[in-house]
Amino acid sequence: MSMQNLIHESSKMHTIQSPNNTFNSGTDNSSNATSGSSTSNLYLTAKGEEQSITDSVYYNEFQRQIIPEEDDLKDDIIQTHMPESADHEMRRIRALQPNLQGKPTSGKYSLKDFQILRTLGTGSFGRVHLIRSNHNGRFYALKILKKRLIVKLKQVEHTNDERLMLSLVSHPFIVRMWGTFQDSVHLYMVMDYVEGGELFSLLRKSQRFPNPVAKFYAAEVCLSLEYLHSKDIIYRDLKPENILLDKNGHIKLTDFGFAKYVPDVTYTLCGTPDYIAPEVVSTKPYNKSVDWWSFGILIYEMLAGHTPFYDSNTVKTYENILNAKLKFPAFFHPDVRDLLSQLITKDLSNRLGNLQNGSEDVKRHPWFSEVIWDKLLSKNIETPYEPPIQQGQGDTSQFDRYPEEDETYGVVCEDPYSNLFTNF
Numbered sequence: 001m002s003m004q005n006l007i008h009e010s011s012k013m014h015t016i017q018s019p020n021n022t023f024n025s026g027t028d029n030s031s032n033a034t035s036g037s038s039t040s041n042l043y044l045t046a047k048g049e050e051q052s053i054t055d056s057v058y059y060n061e062f063q064r065q066i067i068p069e070e071d072d073l074k075d076d077i078i079q080t081h082m083p084e085s086a087d088h089e090m091r092r093i094r095a096l097q098p099n100l101q102g103k104p105t106s107g108k109y110s111l112k113d114f115q116i117l118r119t120l121g122t123g124s125f126g127r128v129h130l131i132r133s134n135h136n137g138r139f140y141a142l143k144i145l146k147k148r149l150i151v152k153l154k155q156v157e158h159t160n161d162e163r164l165m166l167s168l169v170s171h172p173f174i175v176r177m178w179g180t181f182q183d184s185v186h187l188y189m190v191m192d193y194v195e196g197g198e199l200f201s202l203l204r205k206s207q208r209f210p211n212p213v214a215k216f217y218a219a220e221v222c223l224s225l226e227y228l229h230s231k232d233i234i235y236r237d238l239k240p241e242n243i244l245l246d247k248n249g250h251i252k253l254t255d256f257g258f259a260k261y262v263p264d265v266t267y268t269l270c271g272t273p274d275y276i277a278p279e280v281v282s283t284k285p286y287n288k289s290v291d292w293w294s295f296g297i298l299i300y301e302m303l304a305g306h307t308p309f310y311d312s313n314t315v316k317t318y319e320n321i322l323n324a325k326l327k328f329p330a331f332f333h334p335d336v337r338d339l340l341s342q343l344i345t346k347d348l349s350n351r352l353g354n355l356q357n358g359s360e361d362v363k364r365h366p367w368f369s370e371v372i373w374d375k376l377l378s379k380n381i382e383t384p385y386e387p388p389i390q391q392g393q394g395d396t397s398q399f400d401r402y403p404e405e406d407e408t409y410g411v412v413c414e415d416p417y418s419n420l421f422t423n424f
């Protein structure tokens with residue numbers, strides 16, 4: 001069976017790091033996605049080139065496993081000791097970077113402000129719903145997380161970081177968070193509704209993207225990484241599942257669950273196995289350069305339809321990341337081979353993006369030669385694919401269907417975790 005088939009036939013998997021640092025995987029068939037519907041033709045007209053991609057390829061959704069790093073807290077102290085609080089973290093960040101001002105996010109909204117509509121996506125700690133504002137009638141996305149699960153899976157600090165990082169960023173290619181709130185059981189994050197669905201779905205429907213199409217998405221991702229790194233934020237979970245498409249087909253990076261303010265180095269293992277850099281696998285100290293490795297894997301996957309080190313066995317994937325030689329399909333252009341060899345390299349002193357000129361080296365690489373970066377940043381360039389949606393209508397046609405949960409939101413009861421998420 002080809003790797004393509006393996007990817008297409010895999011069922012949905014959720015993996016989280018167990019408390020003793022081993023890698024568990026489980027299969028959850030409850031969230032089976034519906035078959036993909038036909039994709040419109042895909043064009044990149046910026047250079048006058050026109051490319052169409054395979055239409056009407058039916059697929060089973062495959063969600064890769066994620067490996068969250070554990071918070072530095074032991075179970076027995078979690079009830080009594082707060083992790084480094086977001087407040088403290090915010091003060092530390094402001095002291096280091098006075099220009100970085102987080103937007104206040106708490107207390108602005110409550111459940112009464114919205115109608116909760118269908119589920120758009122599910123994650124390890126909850127789900128994301130389409131919602132409609134009772135005030136302006138507009139649609140938003142509401143990420144709802146279960147406090148109990150966050151604590152159980154030792155993700156308290158990450159969750160506070162996610163809120164903090166999203167409150168600090170403002171960029172055309174990054175999802176905007178409007179505010180957060182909480183009740184006794186759940187945390188809520190109000191975000192822009194990004195209507196065009198996941199790049200992941202488009203890629204699986206298309207099998208792979210033509211060179212100019214992959215280049216367009218890669219270039220927008222490159223600008224988002226450049227921005228985050230300029231704020232000393234590492235993203236750490238780059239993959240097509242976390243790249244959404246807006247109504248015009250521009251990207252929006254979402255899911256800041258592993259994003260972290262790291263001015264120097266950090267150590268902990270997290271991410272999605274296929275995308276994790278070797279220095280993370282081998283638990284060495286690492287920095288922003290891990291995002292450039294993942295960036296290389298993303299470009300590879302967009303062009304090939306699969307990642308370079310994939311194996312159904314996660315341990316084997318890690319072995320491949322550490323030891324396997326990077327091989328390219330025959331149809332890869334020499335320029336992209338050259339770029340990927342410089343991104344997907346274990347040698348940190350040679351990894352593009354991690355050198356003296358930072359992201360400039362990536363942007364100046366010949367594979368990106370036709371990209372006019374300023375125009376791209378101002379979205380003054382035609383996108384290769386416009387999602388077929390009715391704008392502003394709460395159209396969810398680009399999202400898979402998920403079984404709705406019988407969960408009650410807004411419950412008032414005793415909250416054993418009230419001291420852990422004070423900034424929500």
Ligand SMILES: Nc1ncnc2c1ncn2[C@@H]1O[C@H](COP(=O)(O)OP(=O)(O)OP(=O)(O)O)[C@@H](O)[C@H]1O
Binds near residue numbers: 122127194241
């Ligand atoms: N702003 C948004 N607009 C539209 N859909 C969204 C938005 N944010 C998230 N989604 C959908 O919900 C899915 C899950 O969101 P997200 O990845 O943030 O959750 P998560 O709990 O962190 O997931 P995971 O555990 O897989 O990391 C996304 O893949 C996407 O399909």
